[in-house]
Amino acid sequence: MKVVSAIKRVPESIKNHFDQQFKQVEFIFCHGIEEAEPYLSEADIFVTYGEDLNPERIEKARQLKWIMVLSAGMDKMPFREIHKRDILVTNVRGIHAQPMAEYAISMLLQVSRKAKTLIEQENKHVWNRRPVMNEVSGRTMVLLGTGAISQETARLAQAFRMKTIGVSRSGENKDHFDETYRVDQLNQVLPQADFIVAALPSTKETQYLLKNEHFQAMPEHAVFLNMGRGDLVSTDVIMEAVKERYIDHAVLDVFEEEPLPEDHPLWNEENVTVTPHISGISPFYMPRAFDRFGENLHLYLEGKEEMHNKIDPKRGY
């Protein structure tokens, strides 16, 4: 059995660990898809970040039975061809939960506690205690999505004594939410939100889900944070929301176009904070991702059906 990995810069310690743990498996660790391409035809299992596959490569990979995606974003996967060939897809859903929850709490604290102003003052050697500090404690967070990332964010928010409201397709109750609602109830819950945190994947149902009316339904002091996918809301809608002061601030880690072009108006907007899609970055990412792969590989080799984080190629998540 052959495993081909297109993940760049895999530490030797991880490679050795897999070679020793799975003696019956041959691992071909490649530095990116170009290096991996010649081996695709022999691969039983392909390990990828999910951004390097296309219909031609799926066709080329004649033996392929399983794609292990070491990422949670699946929007660049050629699911039609994958589905046709009945190839199993698993990902590392939930692996981003910890750094992304930290990102969300960190950025809400940054905005509430006026970090930009304090840093500017520090650069100018200005001792000024006037910037109005706010607490995040005791406020209400509405989370769009109730998956692993939102749950971990809600868990931390509850530690800060926040009320947490989750919004999902089903409205099903999940851990760490004080209340949960269905997406069609969104306009009812938004007026309660001090913070709105979006951690949704890009699907037909979430693309451009948030419109003008939603931002108008939020309180004027609300902070909107998007760390899911940039196509949840158009730039125009966000620009209007902050310019017309429907909300106080938008924190954006994801955009319709990435990298965000240098001349894009969002960069200059005072009430928008732009970060370069870094919410999920963690020094522990690769070891955690390969740990997940290892667990699934054990299950696969034992012929178990119960592998973690199987993807439905029809839904794309």
Place this chain on the structure above:
Amino acid sequence: MKVVSAIKRVPESIKNHFDQQFKQVEFIFCHGIEEAEPYLSEADIFVTYGEDLNPERIEKARQLKWIMVLSAGMDKMPFREIHKRDILVTNVRGIHAQPMAEYAISMLLQVSRKAKTLIEQENKHVWNRRPVMNEVSGRTMVLLGTGAISQETARLAQAFRMKTIGVSRSGENKDHFDETYRVDQLNQVLPQADFIVAALPSTKETQYLLKNEHFQAMPEHAVFLNMGRGDLVSTDVIMEAVKERYIDHAVLDVFEEEPLPEDHPLWNEENVTVTPHISGISPFYMPRAFDRFGENLHLYLEGKEEMHNKIDPKRGY
């Protein structure tokens, strides 16, 4: 019975609340000590932030039986004269816990997640995902002091799955600490610390407690944060610690001299973050402080000995 308050800008709603709740008490709300000075001789109770009293004013306040300090820092109180006259002193110890715990977590996230670099990139419209993000989750926090502020900080740190180690005079076990040690064991615990958070009052025992050797005992990647009092450690010791890279970063909200002079070297030090003594600032401060005063006033009027947060004038805290 007369209550004289020197607290500036008390909202009318709070004044009215006290007038209605305590009909038997006369409240004289003054805008600062100058305005309060003529009333001191009639005051049974004096409400202050604790920075405006001196031996002369204590002498002038012939009727004074109780000083309610709406602050936690007591280093400017003339305790010798207060003790001689046997005047009761209470403060609002613990009131800063929530905003200060938020400050600590916020700043550790800021340093770990490279907020200064990201904000600089944003100002320059630079999309660069290379700044090395770190997680705060799973790390070890050593807290100097195990009082209300440290406990609340430790509680949040545990929510981030940190290990929390408290250091105090007694080494007594307290809520939200995984382990506690005595001050004389400090050198044993410092090598374990990813974060060192100091929230100590200024007393004979804490003044210049931290020396070169302590910073040398910390790991090179450690972040030191002081939100207690500036005389815990001399500027020279901190400058050496960051310049010689004994530690990675110092976050300072308090200083030997405040305001920090414009030409002070700490402002320019790359591995130091300066904030202008803002950790305890909160929009909820005054209502919370007067709530505490109201509770104590009830107890005082009922002649109860069990008033909250009595200060030992000999110890000063």
